[in-house]
Amino acid sequence: MSPLDRKLFRDLWRIKGQAIAIVLVIATGVMLQVMMSGLVASLTETRRAYYERNNLAEVFAPVVRAPDAVLARLADIPGVARVTGRAVGRALIDIPGDPVPVQSQAVGLPDSGAQVLSTVYLVSGRLPAERHRDEALLLSGFAAAHGYGIGDSIDVTMNGLRRSVRIVGLAQSPEFLFVAAPGEMVPDPARYGVLWMRRSALAAALDMEGAFNEALFSITRGASEAAVIDAVDRVLKPWGGTGAYGRSDLVSDRFVTEEIDGLATMSRAVPPLFIAVAAFLLYIVVSRIVQSEREEIGLLKAFGYTNREVGAHYVKLVLLIAGAGAALGCLLGVLAGRAMIPVYTTFYNFPFLVFRPDPTAFVIGVSASIAAASAGSVFVLRRIVALTPSEAMRPAAPADYSKTVTFAGPVGRHLDQPTRIVLRGLVRSPWRAMALSAGIAGGMALASGMTTIYGSFDRMMDTSFSVIDRSDATVFFHSPLSDKAAFELARIPGVIAVEPFREVAATLKFGRREHRGSVSGMIADPEMTRAIDDGYAAIPLPVRGLVLGEALAEILAVAPGDMLTIEVSEGSQPVLEVPVTRLASTLIGAPAYMQMAALNKVMSQPGRISGAHLRVDEARADEIYRRLKDMPSVAGVSVSENARASLQKLMDQGAGSARYIMGAVAFIITFGIVYNAARIAQNERARDLASLRVIGFSKGETAFVLLGELAIITLVALPVGSLAGYALTFAIARGFSSELYQIPAYFDPFSHGFSAAFIVVAAVVSGLIVERDLNRMDLVTVLKSRD
Incomplete structure (x- = not known):
């Protein structure tokens, strides 16, 4: 080992405390870079592979009820590679011991042959037998949350009729990576399930024999998705088509994409902050070492060491600290990434998810750390090169402090000597x-x-x-009912107050921007669920106009006074031009509010409600929820506490x-x-x-x-x-x-x-x-x- 290298390790030992602190700062930045980039790469690649292997549809087209013969017309649309129809519907699962009915979705499987699109991933068990109508697959996350296994039976209510089905397999699907109950925006495997049954069995329960209420499409390479969607909407409109949409508007894919984009943004913005701070600290530390070793530098040059050799000695010090921090950060990044994987498998139903570090993240993290540290050392090297042996071996000329504050006046007389020394150090x-x-x-x-x-x-x-939202629970109906249903709910013992609402699926457009969501119709003076401003004051709903949540206003880039186009996807499917009157401070979801009476009027369906918010007596809550579970018209109940x-x-x-x-x-x-x-x-x-x-x-x-x-x-x-x-x-x-x-x-x-x-x-x-x-x-x- 050369004398300079021995000196290098002595210097590192002497400043070990500072070196460790800088190493930790660099390691933190690199760890975040590796962890977040690895999670982005892992989620992106796993999602892509899952979609491809299980043939996730590229276009989804819900419809009220269309005969199977329409599938041939849909298959002839230019750009359509494959098309299949299926029956889907809401279902309530009765969990023993739980008074609240658990919402779920029932999805039809082909009676024979393999699935063409959106193939289920069988975790365990087998597919339902073709002739057994009481067999079903159950979403594996839901089964795990409630302790269900193969061979268990569950009671399910579909279309107002209760039946018992036997679980023969546990499954997942690329269509249901993110699963949340209607009316809720948060995934909870215990509060929402998915059932897969043979099409004939499900069609009989939903009155869909010889018909379908959702078509799935894959499109040919190079085909325009927008053109295919327009053509599909034209074909399905007579049958109650509610608007086809692409994979990017699938709720599951949209939330997974948003999570990936958020991680990608953080991986670009956060790590540079830590690396910059570490570079600043390294510069100060090395500058101090060079200043204190002025005489040693002169001696080294006098004994024949060149500027390059002396400069390389101090650069090695910087690179060792930066390299140690980068190496530690890479290791911690892999460990942290692996530790985060269970978090994502808990909330997203991936059948497999392995943390795969992105090699680019290692290169970027290590390179950025060393480059940032080296950038600061350049200024130090200039000072080393400028020192000649004769000058370096002399003490540096004392600094001229004659023009600085001396604290010798009246102020200084009131200060003791240590305080004056401290203040002089600051001003100098x-x-x-x-x-x-x-x-x-x-x-x-x-x-x-x-x-x-x-x-x-x-x-x-x-x-x-x-x-x-100040309600205790929200009740959803299978389809819009007369407002008399609200009076029926109010008569249930223990129900303190009822506030009906109308929810209408729609696409909101402004210029070239659009958002597939819904319009929420509320009573004129709501008490349980309100639109509020930044000061938490209730916003009165206008007779004509729309109150948008701030998140939705940002998505559409609209402001109060702008005219918004609303393409309703239900009933007669009117197209509305409605002014935006106010923006509401909403913290969950991206809602759009209207007066319920005005919304029903444009829908030509006066006096209709989609559900109701309830305030209930806590002592009788279980009894109320059991009563709601037995109502055929109730599609689901969302409890605010849950x-x-x-x-x-x-x-x-x-x-x-x-x-x-x-x-x-x-x-x-x-x-x-x-x-x-x-x-x-x-x-x-x-x-x-x-x-x-x-x-x-x-x-x-x-x-x-x-x-x-x-x-x-x-x-x-x-x-x-x-x-x-x-x-x-x-x-x-x-x-x-x-x-x-x-x-x-x-x-x-x-x-x-x-x-x-x-x-x-x-x-x-x-x-x-x-x-x-x-x-x-x-x-x-x-x-x-x-x-």
Whole structure:
């Protein structure tokens, strides 16, 4: 080993504390890069392979009821490669011991032969026998949530008739990666199931013999999906077609795509922040080493070492630290990615999902770390090259502080000597103090921003289920009924209040933008489910006009006063031109509100309701839900308490769990900055501090001189970091928000206070570590060193 290499390892051991802190910061950035990029690659590739192997349809066309003979016309449409018709319908599963009817979807399988499109993936068991109408497949996630196995029987209500079916197999499908009950936006395997039965058995239950109510299509390569959809709609319109749509509008695919896009955005935006901070810290550390080793550099050059060899020595120091951080980050990224896989298999029904690190992420993470660290070392190398041996072996010329503040006037007389030393140190090195303060403020901003997001998730939950939706349960009907059904619900013992609503499937368009969703019709003065503004005040619904949720307004790029085109997909399928009157602050979903009477009028269906919100006596809730379970017209019941629990689980374990990771790394980077600031201050002023001890300063006074400057820098950084954190909260909230839920951004005093307390604790701990080393300092050795 060469003498320079031995010196390199001695230097690393001497600055091991700072090196470890920088390694952890770099490792955190690379870990996030590898983990998030790997999850994006794994989810994308698994979804693609799953879709291809199981022939997921590319176009879906729901219809009220069309004869099988229409399939031939659909197959003749240019661009259609394959087409199949099937029967689908809602079903209620009676779970023993659970008073709430569990919603599910029943899907028809061909009576003979293999499925053509959207093939089920058989996890275990077998397909239903062709002649046995009481056999079915059950979604494996639902079966696991309730402990069902092959051979068990379940009671199912379809089209108002109850029957018992036997489970002969557990299955999954690319069509149901994301499963949520109608009226709910959160996946919960225990609250929504899928049944697959032979078509003849299901058709008999749904009155679909010789007919279908959904057509599935695959299209030829190069064919226009939009043209195929238009042609399909024209063919199915006489039979009650409700509007064909592509795979990208499939609810399951849309939410999985949104999750992948969110991870991809975070993988591009977050890791560079940590790598930049690490590069800044490395630059400061190496600069300090070069400054303190000025004499050694001169000696090395005098003994014949070239500028390249001396410069390479310090570059190696930088590369070793950066390389160690990148290597550790790659390892942690793989481990973290594998740990996240169970989260996604819990909420998305993939039959297989293996974390496959993206090789590009390793290359980018390692390259970015080394490149960022090397960029800072370039400035250090310039100083090394500029030093000649004769100049380097002389002490550097003392800095000229004649024009700085001396604190010798009236103000200075009220300050003791240690305080004046601290203040003089700040005014004599303002740029260094500002740089360290900016670094601490950045950590404070990230910590306060992420801590505020914790509270934002909770506020979103409280607002959604206590302010916007104040009902206890929501009842859905199979089809729109007369408003007399609301009076029937009100007569159930224990029902305190009933608030009917009308839900109409529609496509909302503005310019070239469109959104496939629904229009919610509410009574003129709703009490249980309301549209609210940013101040949580109820928005009165106009007689003519539409109130849009802010998320939907952003999707369509509309503002109050714009005219929106609504293509209704039910009944007579009218096309409406409706003005947008207000925007509502909605935190779950992307709703559009109208007065129910106005919506029914344009539908030419006065007095119709799709369901009702209920407020119930908690003591009689189970009795009420059992009563609803036995009503033939009831398609499902959503209990607010269950929906809230599902969303909370998603926030804690699903996509929202990333907030905990981000919060942890925010605190890591903050501690790394504060610790390095304290350690650098100690190294820079070691000789001065030793001199103070020799002339009579106590250990406490000497520590005050060292740590007082850090304390002022930290205290100045807190309000700056708080302001930056407030601004960052909006960016983070926007990044976490999706069509599923929107995270509110606001100023949370507790979050900022908690983050400030952490910064102070980090500064105190760093100070205690440095003070311990300061008390162990060998005064003679330090004083023998030359500046």
